[in-house]
Amino acid sequence: MVNWQRGVMRLFRITNHEVVVTGVKDFTPNYRRIHFSGPELLVQLDEVFPTLWTRLWFPHPEKGDGHLSQRGYTFSAIDLDAGTFSLDFVLHGDLGDADPVDSDDIGPGARWAAHVRPGATIEAALTPARLDLPDDTAHLLLAGDLTALPAINSWCEAVPAEVTITVAITADPTEVPGLPQSEHPNATWHWMNQGSNAEAAPQLRTDRSVTDHLRGLDLDSAGLYVWAAGERSMVKEVRRFAKGDLGLGRSQQFSQFYWFADKPTG
Numbered sequence: 001m002v003n004w005q006r007g008v009m010r011l012f013r014i015t016n017h018e019v020v021v022t023g024v025k026d027f028t029p030n031y032r033r034i035h036f037s038g039p040e041l042l043v044q045l046d047e048v049f050p051t052l053w054t055r056l057w058f059p060h061p062e063k064g065d066g067h068l069s070q071r072g073y074t075f076s077a078i079d080l081d082a083g084t085f086s087l088d089f090v091l092h093g094d095l096g097d098a099d100p101v102d103s104d105d106i107g108p109g110a111r112w113a114a115h116v117r118p119g120a121t122i123e124a125a126l127t128p129a130r131l132d133l134p135d136d137t138a139h140l141l142l143a144g145d146l147t148a149l150p151a152i153n154s155w156c157e158a159v160p161a162e163v164t165i166t167v168a169i170t171a172d173p174t175e176v177p178g179l180p181q182s183e184h185p186n187a188t189w190h191w192m193n194q195g196s197n198a199e200a201a202p203q204l205r206t207d208r209s210v211t212d213h214l215r216g217l218d219l220d221s222a223g224l225y226v227w228a229a230g231e232r233s234m235v236k237e238v239r240r241f242a243k244g245d246l247g248l249g250r251s252q253q254f255s256q257f258y259w260f261a262d263k264p265t266g
Contacts, residue, residue: 016057016123017041022115028175030091032113033076039083041124048078049130050154057123071109074150088150089113097173131254138223139164143210143238145230146171147258151180161185166217168192168210191200210234211241221246228255
């Protein structure tokens, strides 16, 4: 079967390169980091910047023999000199004992990541698109879920120390202590668990939504930039909050859907 997405990428002269899995690290039962060697992929980059991402092409047999589906992942680490990089995966669903080709409710990326071993190869492609903050940014608000954690970490690693960072992110309370969290001298992290209760997770807010929590932060729109990514409905809520509650224009915010609830996009 011809993959139309691959055809479109060829038209735009976007080249795929084979990369090799060199290691796997589990931070939690559902959050995995996979290390790769891919010098031919990374040689295209002159620099590393926040939210830099790559496409991987995963086997997707439900769509036909030989079908490959692309998924995008933010780099969690890059060494341009060594030609190595790492990507983080959220393992949605019960993947521990799942047949890697027999779980139609699980996306091809999560399925591949759950079963991959060092030595495996996969095709990857770069479509670098840089997002720069306005020069007058004094406060950066980062909102998302675990799929946005690598991007959030990349912001914390790159933003100057004098810029205030507020992170609002949802996660399973049992996994929070083990998750990777980049340091920034002026950052405050707010971990929330939607639908949890205070007795089960006293360290997490029990707000009905991310935006409920954001409304309690008394944010000043002056010098504020809002970045949000993750599940579609959550991102749309943050968009409405940034525009309606904070009165921010398009130049003061950026948001992107990473996945859709009840749809196997992982």
